[in-house]
Amino acid sequence: MPSPEIFKFASADEISTALDHFIAQASHDAIARSGRFTVTLSGGSLPKVLAAKLKSNTTVEWSKWHVFFADERCVPHDHDDSNYLLAKQQLLDSVPIPANQVHPINPALVNDRHAAAKDYVQQLKSVFGEELPSFDVNLLGIGPDGHCCSLFPGHPLLDVKDTWVASLDDSPKPPPSRITLTYPVINNADTNVFVVTGEGKADVFHQIIDLKEPLPSGRVQAKRRLIWFVDNGAAGKLKASTLK
Numbered sequence: 001m002p003s004p005e006i007f008k009f010a011s012a013d014e015i016s017t018a019l020d021h022f023i024a025q026a027s028h029d030a031i032a033r034s035g036r037f038t039v040t041l042s043g044g045s046l047p048k049v050l051a052a053k054l055k056s057n058t059t060v061e062w063s064k065w066h067v068f069f070a071d072e073r074c075v076p077h078d079h080d081d082s083n084y085l086l087a088k089q090q091l092l093d094s095v096p097i098p099a100n101q102v103h104p105i106n107p108a109l110v111n112d113r114h115a116a117a118k119d120y121v122q123q124l125k126s127v128f129g130e131e132l133p134s135f136d137v138n139l140l141g142i143g144p145d146g147h148c149c150s151l152f153p154g155h156p157l158l159d160v161k162d163t164w165v166a167s168l169d170d171s172p173k174p175p176p177s178r179i180t181l182t183y184p185v186i187n188n189a190d191t192n193v194f195v196v197t198g199e200g201k202a203d204v205f206h207q208i209i210d211l212k213e214p215l216p217s218g219r220v221q222a223k224r225r226l227i228w229f230v231d232n233g234a235a236g237k238l239k240a241s242t243l244k
């Protein structure tokens with residue numbers, strides 16, 4: 001398992017620049033290797049920080065991208081809580097990724113979370129076949145409680161091993177009904193990238209990195225690289241020796 005690599009920046013704006021370079025390179029490398037770039041997006045603050053610079057990057061071969069969602073809320077695509085809507089507004093509307101290579105939750109199934117999760121497995125199979133999906137990059141955020149995707153502390157979904165996509169109707173972060181990738185898929189990625197900004201994340205980041213508390217985000221692994229892009233606020237309580 002790769003050791004976590006932590007990159008600290010003065011501001012969210014600097015993270016946007018670093019992410020632009022990192023994702024452009026990851027996309028270039030993946031396309032050279034396999035002819036495509038497979039990536040997942042999360043909700044929350046991530047899409048804005050990601051898109052700030054990347055959306056104007058003309059070196060990226062957007063036509064080779066396949067975009068999935070690490071987790072999604074069971075709401076229509078035009079709902080304010082939709083991670084798809086957020087990603088669309090921040091990034092997808094500005095870049096030429098073919099529509100059939102963007103994979104949102106099936107809008108016809110948002111009132112049946114089990115069916116929506118099953119359908120999302122089929123969407124994964126349409127790109128990855130029957131093999132366990134291995135994303136080039138998952139882009140993840142963390143909550144102040146240490147959750148990532150919709151995997152919350154103490155929740156039974158943390159132990160799911162027999163499905164690629166699970167659903168819940170008791171998310172402590174609203175809205176309650178969601179679908180989420182499970183650890184078997186998340187941890188089978190080539191690279192997992194966490195993007196963490198603001199003082200509100202300083203305690204949890206210290207708990208995960210310095211104290212190695214087994215919070216959901218701390219259980220994320222990767223085949224090759226496990227990367228944290230953090231700003232000074234989020235890294236405010238990190239032990240000085242950790243960054244050496």
Ligand code: 6PG
Pocket residue numbers: 042043044045046070071072073083140141142143144147148149150173
């Ligand atoms: C969601 C997200 C979730 C998010 C974290 C961090 O749909 O709720 O995917 O896992 O990434 O809660 O959110 P913030 O960046 O807004 O703190």
